[in-house]
Each structure stands twice: as structure tokens, then as C-alpha cells.
Amino acid sequence: MQSSSVGVTTADGVADAHLTRPDSNDAPPAVLFIMDAIGLWRRIEEMADYVAHQGYVVLAPNVLFRAGRARVLALPDLSDADERASIQLRIVVRGIRSPRARLPSENR
Missing domain, CATH: 1.20.5 (Single alpha-helices involved in coiled-coils or other helix-helix interfaces)
Incomplete structure (x- = not known):
């Protein structure tokens, strides 16, 4: 599996996001993973990675990006x-x- 942090350009600025994809070189279907109210945090990345492991490309954007980049919290x-x-x-x-x-x- 390949995972990375990416920026998604929007009309309001750049939203940070987690992008993950299966290892296959095929053109897999895609999933737009919308986070909960907490923000883009480690658990969201883990869930997106799980979906990617099932064969999907997954993009999990920080929909709260207007308040700044998602912080990494030690939970x-x-x-x-x-x-x-x-x-x-x-x-x-x-x-x-x-x-x-x-x-x-x-x-x-």
C-alpha cells in the first residue's frame, strides 16, 4: 500500500489530505473518505488505509482546512x-x- 500527505487545491485554499492506494498498478475505483467532526487524525488515516487494502484509491481531505492544517495529536x-x-x-x-x-x- 502507498500512503502520503497531499494538498488539494480548492477555491478557498489548499486542503491537506491523506491519499492511500493499493499496491496494484491497475486503475482501481476511488473513494472520497469524509472525516468526522474531530478532523483529519490518525484514526481516519488508519480507516482510509483499511479501505485501500480492499482495493480502492482513497482520499481523505481535511474538510476543516480553513482553520489550518490538521494537527498531529498524541491520543x-x-x-x-x-x-x-x-x-x-x-x-x-x-x-x-x-x-x-x-x-x-x-x-x-
């Missing part, structure tokens, strides 16, 4: 129950400490 392993619980606890505690998390009756 935690959420398949580990202890790690997932730790992250969820930190998010909840941070939200409780936030002034925006107060109930309307407390903002008087």
Missing part, C-alpha cells in the same frame, strides 16, 4: 479501562472547577 489509549477512567475523571473535575459549570442559581 491516549482509550481501550485501556484504567487510562479511560483517569481521563474521564480529569475532564469531570476540570468541568466542576470551571466557573461556567456552575448552576444558574449559583451565578447570582
Whole structure:
């Protein structure tokens, strides 16, 4: 399989994208892989690579490119129950400490 980062020229600028293709020299069918709301991240690339492994050329553009190139984020392993619980606890505690998390009756 051949994968690379490419730029797709649009009327609004250049969108970064992940392009992947099977190793065969045939002219395979193509798939336009539209990402979810998070952006172009490693999991999207893995899914595009999976589809390419089935025999398709896959282009996964960053549809949020107007906000800048997709950042590479080190995401935690959420398949580990202890790690997932730790992250969820930190998010909840941070939200409780936030002034925006107060109930309307407390903002008087």
C-alpha cells in the first residue's frame, strides 16, 4: 500500500489530505473518505488505509482546512479501562472547577 500527505487545491485554499492506494498498478475505483467532526487524525488515516487494502484509491481531505492544517495529536489509549477512567475523571473535575459549570442559581 502507498500512503502520503497531499494538498488539494480548492477555491478557498489548499486542503491537506491523506491519499492511500493499493499496491496494484491497475486503475482501481476511488473513494472520497469524509472525516468526522474531530478532523483529519490518525484514526481516519488508519480507516482510509483499511479501505485501500480492499482495493480502492482513497482520499481523505481535511474538510476543516480553513482553520489550518490538521494537527498531529498524541491520543491516549482509550481501550485501556484504567487510562479511560483517569481521563474521564480529569475532564469531570476540570468541568466542576470551571466557573461556567456552575448552576444558574449559583451565578447570582
